[in-house]
Every structure is written in structure tokens, then in C-alpha cells.
Amino acid sequence: MPTPTRGPRLGGSPDHQRLILANLATSLFEHGRITTTVAKAKRLRPLAERLVTFAKRGDLHARRQVMTTIRDKDVVHHLFAEIGPRFSERPGGYTRIVKIGPRKGDNAPMAVIELVEALTVAQEAVGEAERARGSRFARDRRTVAAAPAAEDDTTVAQAADSDDAADAEVDAPVDGEPDMDVEESASDEQAPYGDGSHAALEDGSMPKGFPIKGNENSKLYHVPDSPFYDRTDAEVWFADTDAAETAGFELPPSQQDDDSSAEESAQDTKG
């Protein structure tokens, strides 16, 4: 007896299922990231990964085999020219499924399925050229480029959510931080966690007006008189502790005794 296909059956007939999966794969390679139901995402993953493996092989036979599933030549070209080489070092596991909860209407559990690796600088340049030419693949380049910007927006939005944090942000410049106004207008690269933060300088020294060290790996921040301060290599610097808290950083657990109650009250007002 042949082994049954893994996962739920989609559509009403084998033909319908084949077309659903082919269309999902086409959309995935065209956009790089699609939102669908969890069941469809789980069925799509093995098919999409097999197609990427064909793309890594890259010869004419592989291309014809992919063409039997993806009927769109533009998408197949994109897959072979860019997605395949992008995964040349990766031994499988080209897609990521993240569940995003039930859909309004029919309560179907939804998921985002996306290709895992971000674009390199060279591929970004190709994307720029294609955008200039008006190719439809320009769109997913823009979304990839916009992703870090979106994260910055999130930080700002969270700051707005919390009244306390927002007040702190307003108070900070008044408290004698003349550099703040200059930094607020700086680019996102300089302020990775929004206002009151500063990216690390190349020589590792302290940016003027940003004395608090932030460790991105542990998500902890260190004040200048902390025993951890000197041994920390800061990935990001903050103007004051409120800015660090707003960005999601914490004091080391051993130093949290004083601030914990104040922090909790801040959390309460947040909810």
C-alpha cells in the first residue's frame, strides 16, 4: 500500500488540491512571504522546499520540472536567479511558518509562511535595478527593505501606548539633554530603538549624551556605576533608563530590587 500524503487534504479533488498548492507556491516565491491558513502552510512547506532544491540545482531539467508546478515563467526565473543562489549554503529548511492566531469570520487558525533568509546587499542592488525597470518583483524588495523600519515604528508605538513611558520621553529633553533634539532628527540607523537610543560607535566609545549601555543579546541595560558596566560591549546606548525600559531593556536581575515596584506600576497603567 502506498504511503498516504502527510497532512490534511485541501480542496474537493486531487486536481483542486494540486492547483491550490501550486498557486500557493507561486505566490510564496513571488512575494517571499504570504499569509494563509496553518493547514495550507503546512502542506505548502514540503512542496516549496522541494522547488527551492530544484532551483539550487539550476539546470534546464530542474527548471522544466519546476515549470510543471509553477506555470508562471517570471516566478520561475525569480526562483532560479535569486532564491536558489540565496540558499546555496543552507542544507534545507528554506521556509518558516509562524502562527498568527485565528481569522475573523471562520476562526480558521492562520499562519505566515516566508522564505527564511534576508537579502544580501548585492541582491538588494539587483532589486533596485528591477524596481527601476518596473518589474513586479520590485514589490517584495521594498517590503524587505521596509521591515527594519517597521520595527522602529513598533518601538515608537509601544512608547505611545504607555503613558508613563511617553511622559518619560517628553521629560527627557527637559531634564538637561541638549543632545536629544539633535538625535531625534537623526536617521533610524543612529537610533535603532527610537528616541533616546543611539547605535554603537565604531570605536566602541560612548556617544555624547547616551551614558547607558545596552546589551542586545541579554536585553539588559547597565548604568555607569553598575559592576557590569565596564565589561559590557554596548550594541546600543541610551540617554536615560526610561528610554532603555521603553525599548524593552531591563536592569540586571541582581539590581532590580528598587525599580521592580515602580516598573510594575508602570506595567499596570500600560494594561
Added chain:
Amino acid sequence: MAVPKRRKSRSNTHSRRSQWKATATTLAPCPNRACRQPKPPHIACHNCGQYDGRQVIAV
């Protein structure tokens, strides 16, 4: 084909349905330290849009 002989009383129907109970959704605080909102486990947070430290949903 078997058919019911008697109509079920309202009392019987209600007694049977009194055992239909809703269960509370499992929630855990969002691991993003800036968020900490309750969210279902293994699902991206709807408040901050992050899952496993990665921005998944635009918020």
C-alpha cells in the same frame, strides 16, 4: 428508521445542555520585555507583533 416516541422536556434539554461548558483560553505573557501582554502560546503576539524576537505582524 428509529424515531423518538416522546418529545424531550425543556427540563431534560436544559439539564443536558448545562454540561456544555466553555474553557478559558490558555494565555502566557509575551516574552518581549517591552510588551508582556497576555497572548496564546506558540502564536505571534497581537500587541507587539513579535514571535521569537522576530517582527512577524505589522502593528
